[in-house]
Amino acid sequence: MPPMIAAGEIISTHPASFEKVTFRWVHSKELLVSRFFKELDYRPTPLGALTLRWRMDPVSGEEIYEIKLGDDFLMSSKFTTSEKALATIALNAFGTDRVLDVVVGGLGLGYTAAAALDDARVQSLLVVDALREVIEWHNDGLLPLSNAIVSDPRTRLIHGSFFDMAKKGNAFDPECPGRRFDAILLDVDHSPSKVLHPANLEFYTVDGLSGLREQMKPGGIFALWSNEPPEESFTQTLRNVFSEARAEEVRFYNPLQENEAIQSVYVAQV
Template identity: 35%
Template sequence: MIDTADIPGGGQLQLKQRGDDFAIEYGETQLMVSWASRSEEALATLACQRMGMEHGRMLIGGLGMGFTLSAALAALPGSASVVVAELVPKVVEWARGPLAHLFGGTLDDPRVAIEICDVHDIISGPPEQFDAILLDVDNGPDGLISAANDRLYCDWGLRAAHTALRPGGVLAIWSSYPEHGFADRLEDAGFMVEEVSLRTGERGRGARHVIWLAIRES
């Protein structure tokens, strides 16, 4: 155990290390690990591909170990901007401390702004402010880490994300498991939906994760 971090509203995250490997855990659940990042990276690369050539402003919910942020910055042009909303302040401290080698200086990229806040509060702001919203704040489309996160995935929460996106914008949601009916919920909120399933490891190995890519058509 390296450190712990209290979650606003209750609960605690744990940062653990074994050899060269790191893990952030919530109770008995591993939220993210340093040795498997393929699906977190895909969350960003797939979203950027569907944004088309006009890359503009992106919101990432959840800093984690920085894999999604790093992949987004690699895919986005210099004119883009990325807002990262992180609920737990100490996660940002870890990113600049024991996990700094994983971030590789991405937090100092001039395109990046870190906001210590609930990503829902940003989504509920002015309409049509983002070209992409990437959510990796739970292990799937439910409020595991914070019960308040349920509002991100409920009908009115998804409609709020639809409103926060510009036409053609993409809402991308990461999950460690499939969720029957969630694609239908996204469609009911006005999105055109694609569901991508992929292994966390190379050559078809590792756990199977799911990414929903929801496009606002108008």
């Protein structure tokens, strides 16, 4: 069954043949609800309109959650292979006896964070997201992974810009400036060269990555998700900052395009 919309009031009912009801959300946006589609939330933000949507595939019956910012689809629960791989590839680089303090940049639907929490070696997880609304969705339990992430005592959700926090002299943990981490995982932009905001490009340079490295423990891992195949130029940039760097392809079948999708995870070690 599709999730209930807790906040809102019915303001009109369309003919039954349309199976559609319109809700007025507390943020003055009308949400359309049908048998196969629900706009769970709509929020205006400085970066554009942010929407959380639920839909059901009428053929397979699969329930799909999507986050959209302006014209960009940030994430869909239909394709999560590489988001999970971001965590598993990075954490598998550590020995079995090392306890891990982890940062995830980009909460989204929660798949990277949940995959990190599945690793018993993780003793703390900071999840940083620039969109307060996304954090509120999880705190309100609107997404399938929300309760598992929020209720885990190892988790802290932090509202802020990952890219600002990664700069030299700044900190990911506002309660403990100077704290260092074993693993920092980032899934915000589409790729190192296709960013959501032009200002983000600075991070993917030697100077930007050098600031990040200052917050990492010896032997620490930085891992980056990309919607594109590996870019050798960025792998080389990583090698100019870290002792080792590589890119791993993540392949999966895309039934919508009827072909194999190729995404990537970059891994760099201090």
